[in-house]
Amino acid sequence: MPFVNIKITNEDVTPEKKAELIKGATELLKNVLGKNPATTVVVIEEIDTDNWGIGGETVTQRRKNGK
Amino acid sequence: MPFVNIKITNEDVTPEKKAELIKGATELLKNVLGKNPATTVVVIEEIDTDNWGIGGETVTQRRKNGK
Amino acid sequence: MPFVNIKITNEDVTPEKKAELIKGATELLKNVLGKNPATTVVVIEEIDTDNWGIGGETVTQRRKNGK
Amino acid sequence: MPFVNIKITNEDVTPEKKAELIKGATELLKNVLGKNPATTVVVIEEIDTDNWGIGGETVTQRRKNGK
Amino acid sequence: MPFVNIKITNEDVTPEKKAELIKGATELLKNVLGKNPATTVVVIEEIDTDNWGIGGETVTQRRKNGK
Amino acid sequence: MPFVNIKITNEDVTPEKKAELIKGATELLKNVLGKNPATTVVVIEEIDTDNWGIGGETVTQRRKNGK
Numbered sequence: 001m002p003f004v005n006i007k008i009t010n011e012d013v014t015p016e017k018k019a020e021l022i023k024g025a026t027e028l029l030k031n032v033l034g035k036n037p038a039t040t041v042v043v044i045e046e047i048d049t050d051n052w053g054i055g056g057e058t059v060t061q062r063r064k065n066g067k
Numbered sequence: 068m069p070f071v072n073i074k075i076t077n078e079d080v081t082p083e084k085k086a087e088l089i090k091g092a093t094e095l096l097k098n099v100l101g102k103n104p105a106t107t108v109v110v111i112e113e114i115d116t117d118n119w120g121i122g123g124e125t126v127t128q129r130r131k132n133g134k
Numbered sequence: 135m136p137f138v139n140i141k142i143t144n145e146d147v148t149p150e151k152k153a154e155l156i157k158g159a160t161e162l163l164k165n166v167l168g169k170n171p172a173t174t175v176v177v178i179e180e181i182d183t184d185n186w187g188i189g190g191e192t193v194t195q196r197r198k199n200g201k
Numbered sequence: 202m203p204f205v206n207i208k209i210t211n212e213d214v215t216p217e218k219k220a221e222l223i224k225g226a227t228e229l230l231k232n233v234l235g236k237n238p239a240t241t242v243v244v245i246e247e248i249d250t251d252n253w254g255i256g257g258e259t260v261t262q263r264r265k266n267g268k
Numbered sequence: 269m270p271f272v273n274i275k276i277t278n279e280d281v282t283p284e285k286k287a288e289l290i291k292g293a294t295e296l297l298k299n300v301l302g303k304n305p306a307t308t309v310v311v312i313e314e315i316d317t318d319n320w321g322i323g324g325e326t327v328t329q330r331r332k333n334g335k
Numbered sequence: 336m337p338f339v340n341i342k343i344t345n346e347d348v349t350p351e352k353k354a355e356l357i358k359g360a361t362e363l364l365k366n367v368l369g370k371n372p373a374t375t376v377v378v379i380e381e382i383d384t385d386n387w388g389i390g391g392e393t394v395t396q397r398r399k400n401g402k
Contacts, residue, residue, distance in 0.1 A: 007271040015117045022120030024296040042120035050216045053223030053243035074137040082251045089254030091162040109254035149318045156321030176321035184350045187357030187377035208338040221367045229359040283385045290388030310388035
């Protein structure tokens with residue numbers, strides 16, 4: 001019954017990679033806490049690099065500055 | 068003043084259906100807890116079926132397998 | 135498979151009221167979008183009035199000022 | 202280490218305005234609580250006006266009705 | 269830079285189990301997408317069983333009914 | 336009408352500091368995007384240091400190790 005929300009920057013993540021994340025997060029909850037995979041929900045949200053900030057600047061700015 | 072966030076898979080939900088969800092959620096908070104509709108916020112997020120997982124696999128995979 | 139998150143101020147909401155919210159939100163998703171109740175998850179979060187702001191002030195302040 | 206999530210309606214917010222929001226939110230956390238900007242994350246989510254409700258109706262409806 | 273939010277029911281999860289979840293989720297993002305652990309944030313939220321609903325009823329009710 | 340969610344570690348933040356955060360976030364949205372303070376909602380969530388992870392370990396562990 002757990003709910004896992006993964007937010008990442010939107011940078012061409014393939015459906016295969018997303019499937020791996022979902023499988024891995026579901027197994028993690030099963031292995032650590034014994035949670036039932038059948039009712040474990042994982043939602044991935046992809047955020048534009050203009051909309052993600054760290055260190056007070058957007059990821060778009062950081063990439064331009066070689067960070 | 069409540070805040071309601073509804074996450075659903077992105078599958079051609081019409082503006083009319085979204086308006087119904089918003090109206091219904093707002094009324095629910097009013098009827099059960101007496102919350103003022105004027106300050107009740109409802110946000111619907113539509114998630115790609117590649118990005119939604121349940122049972123350890125994506126909804127895209129489940130649909131292909133007839134689940 | 136929808137996920138509904140309801141945030142409200144923490145003001146002695148009874149377990150019965152919470153059960154009503156969960157039942158009502160689940161039925162709303164079923165009636166409007168045909169979603170399966172068995173996999174509809176509803177999570178209620180109760181937020182201290184010191185931690186909830188609207189109009190630039192906390193709900194605690196607003197209550198003191200008779201708003 | 203704080204995490205700030207800003208949800209706004211999707212109405213042509215420029216990358217410059219988003220950068221200002223991210224800078225401002227990061228400084229707020231630094232000024233008020235002494236949080237380290239280097240690990241402060243800000244995520245902006247833009248929500249379609251069909252998907253945002255207040256007062257029991259969508260923002261799209263409200264705009265049509267001149268609200 | 270990813271942000272992972274794990275919501276589970278509040279049922280005596282030990283600090284050790286929480287540390288395992290955080291380590292596992294961080295490694296998952298590193299292994300699948302090459303994300304830097306140093307800026308990967310994981311937040312666990314524990315929700316009272318009265319406040320978590322599935323199948324239209326609270327987890328508290330389900331436990332009483334032997335589900 | 337914006338919604339701002341601020342997650343921070345739970346470390347004795349006073350009601351006065353919380354009020355400052357709420358005022359500051361509301362003004363930021365007004366100054367940058369012209370948003371109406373009357374319908375701007377800010378919710379602060381305080382997370383136990385056992386439940387917050389960065390760099391693959393909990394904040395509790397990091398504090399012990401002098402990080």
